[in-house]
Amino acid sequence: AQKITQTQPGMFVQEKEAVTLDCTYDTSDQSYGLFWYKQPSSGEMIFLIYQGSYDEQNATEGRYSLNFQKARKSANLVISASQLGDSAMYFCAMRGGNTPLVFGKGTRLSVIA
């Protein structure tokens, strides 16, 4: 079974600063994938970034990067140059083998002008 832990219920960041959202995971699968989703106040789930367990490079997508440390079982999301529109809930999730996504409880990010 997979488990995702997000220990930061809420985070604040100044506009234009970088912020790291923590995510640790637990799985016995050798092959798995890690995902981050954003949920703005409007409620939709927006896919941000994916990291495969065998990927040697950290994933990047524009201002988003995933700091993948396999030995520590962590998959932190780094948002560079924060914008007001980044204020939202952020969910870390994983899937292994043929299983559906398992989500963490989320971190609410607030960007301050």
Next chain:
Amino acid sequence: NAGVTQTPKFQVLKTGQSMTLQCAQDMNHNSMYWYRQDPGMGLRLIYYSASEGTTDKGEVPNGYNVSRLNKREFSLRLESAAPSQTSVYFCASSDFAGTPYEQYFGPGTRLTVT
């Protein structure tokens, strides 16, 4: 290309009433999922269908039934609604039930049971 659509968007039920949440996807995906989202709990899997003709229980299946009507449609039924089922329900789909396939989500159904 509508992606994943859900109906209705909002619903209020009385305890004991039944209803079906509808979900359809137009991406020719094999796998479909139902999640519920409660404050502070993240998204929890109710049921999923890895492929047409199969369904499996997730983490919180009690009180729900599902039907994979065809490749496009996956419905969630509440036979006798309870206040504990007040939640936001998300349907999702993906190419296959495995990495690296991301899940695409519908807009959600906000259900209140009084």
